[in-house]
Amino acid sequence: MAALQPVRGTHDLIGEEARRHDHIVSTFKAVAHRYGFQDISTPIFEFSEVFHRTLGETSDVVSKETYTFTDRGGESLTLRPEMTAGIARAFISGGLAKDLPLKLCGHGPMFRYERPQKGRLRQFHQVDAEVLGVPEPQADIEVLALGADFLGALGLGSRVELKLNTLGDTDSRNNYRQALINYFSAYQDQLSEDSLKRLDRNPMRILDSKDEGDRKLVVDAPRLHDYLNEASRTFFDKVRRGLDALGIGYTLDERLVRGLDYYSHTAWEFVTTDLGAQGTVLGGGRYDGLIALMGGPQTAGIGFAAGIERLAMMIAPPVAPARAIAIVPIGEAAEVPALQIARRLRQAGYTVEQGYRGNVGKRLERASKHGARVALLLGDDEIAAGTVKCRDLDTRAETVVAIGQIESALADYR
RNA sequence: GCGGGCGUAGCUCAGUUGGUUAGAGCGCCAGAUUGUGGCUCUGGAGGUCGCGGGUUCGAGACCCGUCGCUCGCCCCA
Numbered sequence: 001m002a003a004l005q006p007v008r009g010t011h012d013l014i015g016e017e018a019r020r021h022d023h024i025v026s027t028f029k030a031v032a033h034r035y036g037f038q039d040i041s042t043p044i045f046e047f048s049e050v051f052h053r054t055l056g057e058t059s060d061v062v063s064k065e066t067y068t069f070t071d072r073g074g075e076s077l078t079l080r081p082e083m084t085a086g087i088a089r090a091f092i093s094g095g096l097a098k099d100l101p102l103k104l105c106g107h108g109p110m111f112r113y114e115r116p117q118k119g120r121l122r123q124f125h126q127v128d129a130e131v132l133g134v135p136e137p138q139a140d141i142e143v144l145a146l147g148a149d150f151l152g153a154l155g156l157g158s159r160v161e162l163k164l165n166t167l168g169d170t171d172s173r174n175n176y177r178q179a180l181i182n183y184f185s186a187y188q189d190q191l192s193e194d195s196l197k198r199l200d201r202n203p204m205r206i207l208d209s210k211d212e213g214d215r216k217l218v219v220d221a222p223r224l225h226d227y228l229n230e231a232s233r234t235f236f237d238k239v240r241r242g243l244d245a246l247g248i249g250y251t252l253d254e255r256l257v258r259g260l261d262y263y264s265h266t267a268w269e270f271v272t273t274d275l276g277a278q279g280t281v282l283g284g285g286r287y288d289g290l291i292a293l294m295g296g297p298q299t300a301g302i303g304f305a306a307g308i309e310r311l312a313m314m315i316a317p318p319v320a321p322a323r324a325i326a327i328v329p330i331g332e333a334a335e336v337p338a339l340q341i342a343r344r345l346r347q348a349g350y351t352v353e354q355g356y357r358g359n360v361g362k363r364l365e366r367a368s369k370h371g372a373r374v375a376l377l378l379g380d381d382e383i384a385a386g387t388v389k390c391r392d393l394d395t396r397a398e399t400v401v402a403i404g405q406i407e408s409a410l411a412d413y414r
Numbered sequence: 415g416c417g418g419g420c421g422u423a424g425c426u427c428a429g430u431u432g433g434u435u436a437g438a439g440c441g442c443c444a445g446a447u448u449g450u451g452g453c454u455c456u457g458g459a460g461g462u463c464g465c466g467g468g469u470u471c472g473a474g475a476c477c478c479g480u481c482g483c484u485c486g487c488c489c490c491a
Contacts, residue, residue: 005464008482060489064415082491110491115415118484119491126491194488210487269491276485283491307491330449362444364451379449393451 009114009122011309016317021125023318024154024308025107028127031150032105035142037129040104042086044111048076054085054262054294065112079111083128084287084303085294091132092296100133100299107308119278119310130303135288137235139302140266141242147282147304148248151270154315160270160281162249164240165256167204167264168224168232170289176227177203187217207255224254232265239266258283262290266302275310282306324353325413326367326393330360330379338378341388341406348407350414368393374413376401 006012013021029039048068067079080086083106096102107127114120129146131139144162151160167173180203184191191199192211199206207218228236243250250268258267267285275281284304291299325345329338342352353372355363360377367375377389388406391398401409 005482065489112490114489116483117486120489124491128491205489277487278490280491305491310491328450359447360449361447361451366451368451375451377449381449389449391450396451398450 007122009116011121011123017312019318019320020312020315021308024311024315025127027153028107028150028306029105031153032129032146035103035146035149037103037105037146040087040090040106041108042083042090042106043080044109045077045079046086046089048078050089050294051078051081051085054088054290061112065114067111067113081110081112083108083110083126083305084130084290084301087128087130087132087303088291088294088296088301091291091299092294096132097297097299101139102132103130104132105129117278119275119307119313121309125308126305127308128303128305129284130301132291132301133299134302135300137238137242137266139300140239140286141246143284143302143304144239144243144266144268145246145248147268147270147284147306150306151282151311154311156272156281156311156314159274159314160272161251162268162270163253163256164243164250164266164268165253166224166228166232166236166239167258167267167285168228169235169264172228172232173264176222176224179222179227180204180206183221184217190217202257204257208257218255235265258285262287262293264288268304270306272314274314278307278310280307281310281314320371322351323371323373323413324351324367325410326363326370326372326375327352327354328360328363328367328375328377329354330377333380334378334383337383337403341376341378341403345407345410350407350410364391364393374410376406 011017048066051062051066061081066081069077071077087104087106091097091102105128107125109123109125111123113122116122127150129143131143148157148162151157168176181199184195184199184203184206188196188199190213191206192209192214195206195209195211195214198209206214207221209215209218240250256267256269263285265286265288268283269280270282271279272281273279282304283306284302286300286302288300290301291297327338327342327345329335338354342354345352353367353370355366357363358366364375372393375391375393377391382388382400385400386403387400388403389398390401390410
């Protein structure tokens, strides 16, 4: 740490950047609440086992990207790389199984030790929605609709595309997985180095390889659709019919796979081409086996997470905060009365800024530069008369207002 | 973890085949204007040239390492 610089892959949020994040979170909350979701906030670290048992040892996220450390009590803890596992842990340890179904929304920082890139940080932020205890496809449709409405509310409806797939239930998925292993094993000498590793860890990943040679092999690889059992097929059909009925467009993408191991049935991503390599803006799926896997009661689950930094790069600049009223004391004697007036106005709900130094010209200059809408000038003459001079910074019009009536007199500038 | 590009003032950048006091625009501060802002004019502050080492009489420039950013791979939100 030679110079004082932020840790690699971390970012300070200030000004418009902070406003973009806030806007995304508050938009998400507003839409999710309309869908009947309630807020949840879980710790940013958990016992390491929470993630290792749930995300699967085969996932890169857990096997080589977590921030894991031993605390002073000797416990192995891990900074959360995603929200779902923590929520599932909270569900089990909090005995929430009594209240099903449960619809939860949250947001916050996540941590992954990756090589930073545009749209990929080591500390990044997500909004997250989960529905627990609904094995029916209605939940899939509702959660997908929530995602679509959220992105729509951010003004991104036309800039993202929904890609949809099913992974089938556990049986279907396992059968298909085995079929892929059988198929690709015959071509081990032709597979890329990366795909060779995927072959035993996560063979479905080979399907979306970008390697030329791999792609040729993929063309004739077994199709997932052929390995779906009746139940899986019916389930997916209902999801699709639901989306059609709601007018939510999507494209089927048989090669869409989730990165984390616990997913089954519906999987989806909202993607964009505007962000380069990090095109996925929201990703989700169903995870009916997760909670049981963690030692809880068999409970269906489905949810998604969206990357706030990625969305922040796409949305239009959020509206700036309310334009302030600037209070400009003139002369020593006005300093304290100015403070009193500022406080009264703030307590009455106005946004008030004060110039801290300089002559009237300087203070007005600063006020207009910071976007103030009106300046209240307070000097010896005004104090003697019990008034302030109210200067509209857009029109330059000045009026005299009695200090006693100042809250109501400024109503137009609230 | 792999490969490519880039780091000069708060910001955007210039800086000749290596040459002595490193520049511009914008921004910032002050004055012109001690009770009136945006324009204008004048002046000023601000730089370990990312950091460390090497080559050289001499390095912002060349070489090596390192840190950071960035694009792609991988992975994923």
